[in-house]
Amino acid sequence: MKQILENLKKENNYRFLKTIQYEGKYVLYQGKKVLNLAGNDYLNIAKNENLREEFFRQIQKKDFFLSSSSSRSLSGNCSVYEKFENDLAQKMNKTNPHSLKQMKSKDTKEVLHFNSGYQLNLSCIQALGTLANTLFIADKSIHASVIDGLRLSTSTFVRFRHNDMSHLESLLQQHYKKYENIILISEALFSMDGDFTKLKKLIEFKKQYKNILLYIDEAHSVGCFDESGLGFARYLGLDQEIDFLVFTFGKALASTGACIITKKEFKEFFINKARAFIYSTALPPLNVAWTHFIFEKLSTFTQQRHNLQEKSQFLKNTLLQNGFEVLGQAHIISLMCKSNEKADELANRILQCGIFAPAIKVPSVAKNTARIRFSLHCDLDEEDLEKIVKSLLQ
Numbered sequence: 001m002k003q004i005l006e007n008l009k010k011e012n013n014y015r016f017l018k019t020i021q022y023e024g025k026y027v028l029y030q031g032k033k034v035l036n037l038a039g040n041d042y043l044n045i046a047k048n049e050n051l052r053e054e055f056f057r058q059i060q061k062k063d064f065f066l067s068s069s070s071s072r073s074l075s076g077n078c079s080v081y082e083k084f085e086n087d088l089a090q091k092m093n094k095t096n097p098h099s100l101k102q103m104k105s106k107d108t109k110e111v112l113h114f115n116s117g118y119q120l121n122l123s124c125i126q127a128l129g130t131l132a133n134t135l136f137i138a139d140k141s142i143h144a145s146v147i148d149g150l151r152l153s154t155s156t157f158v159r160f161r162h163n164d165m166s167h168l169e170s171l172l173q174q175h176y177k178k179y180e181n182i183i184l185i186s187e188a189l190f191s192m193d194g195d196f197t198k199l200k201k202l203i204e205f206k207k208q209y210k211n212i213l214l215y216i217d218e219a220h221s222v223g224c225f226d227e228s229g230l231g232f233a234r235y236l237g238l239d240q241e242i243d244f245l246v247f248t249f250g251k252a253l254a255s256t257g258a259c260i261i262t263k264k265e266f267k268e269f270f271i272n273k274a275r276a277f278i279y280s281t282a283l284p285p286l287n288v289a290w291t292h293f294i295f296e297k298l299s300t301f302t303q304q305r306h307n308l309q310e311k312s313q314f315l316k317n318t319l320l321q322n323g324f325e326v327l328g329q330a331h332i333i334s335l336m337c338k339s340n341e342k343a344d345e346l347a348n349r350i351l352q353c354g355i356f357a358p359a360i361k362v363p364s365v366a367k368n369t370a371r372i373r374f375s376l377h378c379d380l381d382e383e384d385l386e387k388i389v390k391s392l393l394q
């Protein structure tokens with residue numbers, strides 16, 4: 001063990017926990033107040049005290065429980081879970097103004113709540129991997145929770161180069177006749193490169209090769225797109241085409257937990273086969289009630305969504321104009337540093353200038369693609385954005 005830890009230190013890859021304290025858009029770290037660009041409170045909901053107070057004023061006594069004391073399979077299935085799942089399903093099944101497609105009853109989706117996005121991806125993918133004659137095809141930059149699910153699964157998986165549709169097509173041509181099911185996995189907005197998946201193309205493939213099921217993780221896009229806040233696929237009018245749509249609640253929604261939106265028969269399958277759903281105590285009802293409360297408010301955050309994207313574009317353009325290599329099409333902007341050492345050095349330098357954006361290194365990203373990842377939020381002002389740029393130019 002000592003040797004492993006020593007090696008991690010040598011590779012600039014040793015993780016340690018930073019003690020921080022929140023103070024609005026800042027954090028107190030090492031005795032200094034620094035601008036927090038490492039959190040995922042994209043819409044400023046976690047910091048909103050008025051919302052929290054409103055929630056606590058209206059929460060019903062029956063939902064004010066700090067433990068569910070059991071898995072939902074046993075006695076933990078408090079009514080608050082089903083109420084949330086049914087209300088969200090109703091929202092997702094409403095006619096989508098961005099879609100030309102008429103909703104049919106066979107397309108109706110249901111919702112299943114999980115304790116976290118990590119548990120959801122891990123266990124749903126493992127469960128899907130028990131289906132006979134199944135192949136997973138995943139984007140190379142897919143989140144670790146999906147990779148861990150693929151590793152646990154008994155089915156084969158292959159990966160295509162990040163967002164490279166020609167590579168994906170060649171894998172489909174190579175494999176589609178050999179398998180009964182092909183499960184295609186991607187993220188709507190990628191957590192590290194901050195770019196969007198090519199959803200329209202994935203759906204074209206689904207129509208072309210009849211045995212494809214589409215699995216899309218919206219961890220970083222739910223809340224931030226569409227006038228109802230229901231994510232990127234919904235915004236494009238394509239959510240009905242997705243067989244497994246994953247929302248996580250710990251980022252823009254400022255809560256905890258996750259859900260999968262899928263057809264009734266798959267929900268039934270996951271209740272029976274997703275091990276993290278079966279073998280873990282369900283989240284406290286209070287947390288689920290808070291998630292539900294936020295979903296009810298999501299359509300009111302239009303201005304915050306607009307500000308978030310406007311500021312993100314401004315920062316990206318300014319960094320590009322100043323000669324930096326940056327990735328990202330929305331509120332996640334990655335400044336490429338290549339080596340772990342360079343990323344660490346830059347993160348320390350900008351920290352001295354009051355910017356908290358730790359380096360993201362191998363193995364969270366591929367070798368030679370270490371970076372500083374800026375997770376932006378809607379309450380950044382012009383001065384904050386200028387401060388970021390200045391800190392990098394020092």
Ligand SMILES: Cc1ncc(COP(=O)(O)O)c(C=O)c1O
Binds near residue numbers: 116118257258
């Ligand atoms: C794309 C993606 N999926 C899933 C997860 C896991 O979600 P949770 O934090 O709810 O476990 C994350 C979180 O980092 C993520 O970025």
